[in-house]
Amino acid sequence: MTRRTSRQADIAKEAGVSQSTVSMVLNGTAENGRISAETRKRVLSTARRLQYVPASAQRAPAARTQPLLLGVHTFEPIFPTSTGDYYFEFMRGIEDQAATEGCNLMLFTAARHDSGVRRIYEDGENGLRQAAGSLLLGHHADRDDLARLSAEHYPFVYIGHREVADGIAYIGGDYRTATGRIVDELVGGGHRSFAYLGETSRHEPQVDRWEGFATALGRFGLPVPEPHFTDPEGLTAQWLDAAVASGATALVVESVSLLRVLAAMASIRGLEIPRDLSVVVLVDVPPGEVGARQWASLRVPRHEMGRRAVHLLTSLLTDPAGEYERQVLLPCSYSLEATVGPRA
Numbered sequence: 001m002t003r004r005t006s007r008q009a010d011i012a013k014e015a016g017v018s019q020s021t022v023s024m025v026l027n028g029t030a031e032n033g034r035i036s037a038e039t040r041k042r043v044l045s046t047a048r049r050l051q052y053v054p055a056s057a058q059r060a061p062a063a064r065t066q067p068l069l070l071g072v073h074t075f076e077p078i079f080p081t082s083t084g085d086y087y088f089e090f091m092r093g094i095e096d097q098a099a100t101e102g103c104n105l106m107l108f109t110a111a112r113h114d115s116g117v118r119r120i121y122e123d124g125e126n127g128l129r130q131a132a133g134s135l136l137l138g139h140h141a142d143r144d145d146l147a148r149l150s151a152e153h154y155p156f157v158y159i160g161h162r163e164v165a166d167g168i169a170y171i172g173g174d175y176r177t178a179t180g181r182i183v184d185e186l187v188g189g190g191h192r193s194f195a196y197l198g199e200t201s202r203h204e205p206q207v208d209r210w211e212g213f214a215t216a217l218g219r220f221g222l223p224v225p226e227p228h229f230t231d232p233e234g235l236t237a238q239w240l241d242a243a244v245a246s247g248a249t250a251l252v253v254e255s256v257s258l259l260r261v262l263a264a265m266a267s268i269r270g271l272e273i274p275r276d277l278s279v280v281v282l283v284d285v286p287p288g289e290v291g292a293r294q295w296a297s298l299r300v301p302r303h304e305m306g307r308r309a310v311h312l313l314t315s316l317l318t319d320p321a322g323e324y325e326r327q328v329l330l331p332c333s334y335s336l337e338a339t340v341g342p343r344a
Contacts, residue, residue: 006050006052026084026113032038067315068314070103070131070310072091072094072134073136075141085286089303093303097310120136120149135157136157146165147165155313159306162204167327171299171308171312171328171330172205172328176208179213180281188339191249192267195246196251197235198227200229200231210254219275220306237265237268240269244276249277251280253282274339275341285297301331309327
């Protein structure tokens with residue numbers, strides 16, 4: 001009988017860590033994810049003991065006689081774009097890695113639903129079939145379309161965290177961990193009372209942010225505030241008044257659109273940020289997007305997400321049975337200098 005080759009899942013189980021941790025250690029990106037030296041040592045020791053051999057060393061990649069044609073499907077229009085646009089770095093990463101991998105790209109724009117959201121299926125037909133596989137991105141992903149693509153075994157990678165059907169391949173950001181570290185620093189700066197302003201639509205990225213926030217407060221034994229989930233049109237100055245009256249000294253916001261309204265209300269109320277209220281945004285804020293100032297924010301690794309998505313898709317196409325992680329959350333960075341102040 002042939003001995004089964006050890007997998008990353010075996011290493012994770014034996015070492016008592018997550019498979020994503022094993023992947024980062026073995027791929028040499030552990031320091032970016034702030035994985036401790038002790039954990040890295042334990043993972044590498046376990047890999048040696050289990051005689052782990054990467055899939056790339058076990059088999060040669062499938063030969064290609066011509067460049068792969070990769071589709072790019074966006075659920076909402078993203079062009080034309082500028083360097084300050086949220087999608088710009090995703091698209092730049094996709095293009096950069098496609099050039100590196102020797103692939104061509106095709107942008108799908110035809111199928112449109114009455115809601116204005118682009119659908120993958122039109123008249124029952126998969127509109128992505130012209131491409132060998134596709135990259136999907138956008139806030140308004142149709143989960144039925146994703147589940148159907150998965151059931152049909154069409155190769156695709158979603159850029160963003162989405163849990164659908166039996167599991168789809170995705171490259172997302174680790175918002176939960178980054179948000180938790182932001183809370184750690186806020187508490188370290190003396191903040192003990194918080195307010196949380198989130199979006200009405202609660203997809204995995206929004207849920208990850210909220211859970212990272214709530215879990216971090218729980219570690220410190222601090223009260224977890226009732227989150228306020230709303231659209232920008234529904235945000236009122238009364239909510240801000242109540243948050244300040246409750247003693248909140250730090251306000252965490254999920255989106256730029258909510259921040260824009262909040263900043264205007266704070267100005268009307270005469271609140272000075274960060275002297276009277278520290279504010280952190282859990283997404284990138286392009287310069288000049290909300291006033292002239294910079295904002296303390298979580299930084300989404302958009303360029304790297306685009307690159308990694310292309311690499312994962314080409315792996316699915318050329319080595320579909322290979323042992324590599326198909327659901328990846330990349331580390332996020334953050335900066336708190338601009339609109340966060342200490343509390344005595």
